[in-house]
Amino acid sequence: MKSNIPIPGSIREKILNQAIKEFGMHGYEGVNVQQLAKSIGVTTGALYHHFGNKIELYKVVREEIERRITSRMEGAAEVHDDSLTSLKSAMLVGFNAAVKLNACKLLSEPDYSSNRDLVAILFNEILGDNLVEGVEVILSSVWRASLKNITQGMSPEDAKKALNWFSEKMI
Structure with missing residues (x-):
C-alpha cells in the first residue's frame, strides 16, 4: 500500500x-x-x-481516526497511577475526541476493513496485569455503543453520562 x-x-x-x-x-x-x-x-x-x-x-480513514483518538486516550491514561482510573479517563477522553472529530458513526459501525480493534488493544495495554482475558473487547464495545447512541439521536451529553455511569458502576 x-x-x-x-x-x-x-x-x-x-x-x-x-x-x-x-x-x-x-x-x-x-x-x-x-x-x-x-x-x-x-x-x-x-x-x-x-x-x-x-x-x-x-x-486508511478508519485507521487514521482511530490513531488520532487512541493517541489522546493514551495521554489521558498515562497521567494516572492505577490502571482502572487510567481506563476510565481514557474512555471519556476518547469519547470526547470522537464527538469533537465527528467520528461517532465511523467508530460505532463494524470495521469493514480489518479485524484489529485499536481501542481494545489500548484497553488491553492500560489494564496490563489487571486484565481478565476478553474484557478489553467488552469495554471497547461499550465505548463504541456510547458513540452509537449519538448516531441514533441521543445527545452527546446524555451518551457521555451513560458511559460515565457504566465506568463508575462496572469498572
Whole structure:
C-alpha cells in the first residue's frame, strides 16, 4: 500500500481529508465514491489511483481516526497511577475526541476493513496485569455503543453520562 501520509496540498491529501469528513458523518455504507470524488473536484479514477478502491480508502480513514483518538486516550491514561482510573479517563477522553472529530458513526459501525480493534488493544495495554482475558473487547464495545447512541439521536451529553455511569458502576 502507498504511504498513508499525504503531501500537504496534494490530491491524495484532499481526498483523505474529505473522506474523513464523509465516512465520519455517514459511515461506510453512506459514502458514495462518485459523489465523494465530485465534492473534491477529482475523478473517481484519481481516487482509485491513490487508494485502490472504497474499502482501501475506508481502511486508511478508519485507521487514521482511530490513531488520532487512541493517541489522546493514551495521554489521558498515562497521567494516572492505577490502571482502572487510567481506563476510565481514557474512555471519556476518547469519547470526547470522537464527538469533537465527528467520528461517532465511523467508530460505532463494524470495521469493514480489518479485524484489529485499536481501542481494545489500548484497553488491553492500560489494564496490563489487571486484565481478565476478553474484557478489553467488552469495554471497547461499550465505548463504541456510547458513540452509537449519538448516531441514533441521543445527545452527546446524555451518551457521555451513560458511559460515565457504566465506568463508575462496572469498572
